[in-house]
Amino acid sequence: MLFDTFKLGALELQNRIVMAPMTRVRATACGVPSASGALYYAQRATAGLIISEGIAPSLQGQSEPNVPGLYNDEQQAAWTKITDAVHGAGGRIYAQIMHGGRIGHPEIHGLQPVGASAVAAQGTVYTSGGRLPFVTPVEMTVDQIEDQIAVFVSAAERAMAAGFDGIELHGANGYLIQQFLSDNSNMRTDRYGGSHENRARFAVEVATAVSDAIGADRVGVRLSPGGKFGDMNESDTEGLYRTLIGMLDPIGLSYLHVLETASDVVNDAIRDKWNGTLMVNPSFVDLKQMGTVGARFADKPNAARWLARGADLISFGRYFISNPDLVRRLREDLELADPDLSTYYSGGDEGYIDYPEWSPVNAES
Numbered sequence: 001m002l003f004d005t006f007k008l009g010a011l012e013l014q015n016r017i018v019m020a021p022m023t024r025v026r027a028t029a030c031g032v033p034s035a036s037g038a039l040y041y042a043q044r045a046t047a048g049l050i051i052s053e054g055i056a057p058s059l060q061g062q063s064e065p066n067v068p069g070l071y072n073d074e075q076q077a078a079w080t081k082i083t084d085a086v087h088g089a090g091g092r093i094y095a096q097i098m099h100g101g102r103i104g105h106p107e108i109h110g111l112q113p114v115g116a117s118a119v120a121a122q123g124t125v126y127t128s129g130g131r132l133p134f135v136t137p138v139e140m141t142v143d144q145i146e147d148q149i150a151v152f153v154s155a156a157e158r159a160m161a162a163g164f165d166g167i168e169l170h171g172a173n174g175y176l177i178q179q180f181l182s183d184n185s186n187m188r189t190d191r192y193g194g195s196h197e198n199r200a201r202f203a204v205e206v207a208t209a210v211s212d213a214i215g216a217d218r219v220g221v222r223l224s225p226g227g228k229f230g231d232m233n234e235s236d237t238e239g240l241y242r243t244l245i246g247m248l249d250p251i252g253l254s255y256l257h258v259l260e261t262a263s264d265v266v267n268d269a270i271r272d273k274w275n276g277t278l279m280v281n282p283s284f285v286d287l288k289q290m291g292t293v294g295a296r297f298a299d300k301p302n303a304a305r306w307l308a309r310g311a312d313l314i315s316f317g318r319y320f321i322s323n324p325d326l327v328r329r330l331r332e333d334l335e336l337a338d339p340d341l342s343t344y345y346s347g348g349d350e351g352y353i354d355y356p357e358w359s360p361v362n363a364e365s
C-alpha cells in the first residue's frame, strides 16, 4: 500500500511516501536557497511528495541563520529553479511555510520577534553571534495578527508563482502557529486566547486566508499535538486538538500532517475528527533528542502500522537525508544508510548532495 499511487486533490502521487520537511540551513545570509538545493531535491524526486525545508515567510519570521525565505523576487527565482528540477525528475513538491514567531532573534534579522504573548521561550537559539537565550517577543495586537496572516498569504502566493505544487503551514514544533495553541506561550484574554476555540483561531484563520488565496486543495497543515519542542506545553491535548481539527476539517485542506507526539488516544481522536487526507510521520518524536542514538526514525514497520490505523500518506525525515533513493530501498528491502548528524546543519554540499544511491558495492562497504 505504501507503494500505491494516491490522488491528492488534483495531483496524482506516484506513491504514498513523503519526504518530511527538514531545515538544512544552506541558504545565503539573505535567505536565497543555494544552487545545490535543485540537485538535493531532484535526487529525492521518487518520493510521492517532497515537502521542502521550512521557509521563512518574512525576515521577521526567520528562526535561524541561513534558513531560506520566500518574500522577495530573488528568493522566488531561486525556488523556481528547485521546483523545475523536481518536476523535471518526475516529482512533486510543496513548500513548508515556517514562521518562527518567538523562535528567532534580533541578532538573526535585526527585528524584534512577534508572538501570541510577551513570553520568551526557555532555551537558546543559534545566531551568527553564537547561541543566545530567546528574547521576549512583542505581543501582537489584533491588527498585527492580521498583518502576519497576510505575510503567510503572500509567501503562499509566491510559492505558487515559484512552481510549488502546494504549501504546508508549519503548525508544529513550537513555531508561531503552535505558540497560539500552547498554554504557556498564549496568555491572551481576547478572542485569540483562553478557550480551545480561541487558541485554535489563529491556525484556522491562517489556513482559511491561504486557502482563499491559492485553493484549499493546495494547502496542508502540520501539527505536533502535545509536542514539547520549542518549550510548548498543551495541558489538554485531546480537547484542544479535537476542537482545532473540527475547525480545520470544513476548509477542505489538501492534508493534515501529524507528528507522532501524542498518545494513541489523541491520535484516534484526530483520525476520528478529520475527514480529509491524513499524513503521519511515524517517528518516535522526542524532538529534543532529534538525531541522537536511540531515537527511533520513521521506518517501514511503523509506516505499515499507521497505514493500518487509517493514515493515507507517510512521511520520512532523516532516512531521506542519507538515502536519496529511499523509495526504492523501502520497496526492495535494501539496507538503509544512516545519516551523519554532524552535517545536518553544517552548510555546504557535504552530507547534502553526496549520499549515493544504493549499489551492491556500497552495500558491502
Ligand SMILES: Cc1cc2nc3c(=O)[nH]c(=O)nc-3n(C[C@H](O)[C@H](O)[C@H](O)COP(=O)(O)O)c2cc1C
Pocket: 020, 021, 022, 023, 024, 053, 054, 096, 098, 170, 172, 173, 222, 259, 281, 282, 283, 284, 285, 290, 291, 296, 297, 298, 315, 316, 317, 318, 319, 344
Ligand atoms: C535536520 C532536521 C531538520 C528538520 N527541520 C524541520 C522543519 O524545517 N520543519 C518541520 O516541520 N520539521 C522539521 N524536522 C522534523 C522532521 O520533519 C521529522 O518530523 C523528524 O525528523 C522525525 O521524523 P524521522 O524519524 O523520519 O526523521 C527536522 C528534522 C531534522 C532531522
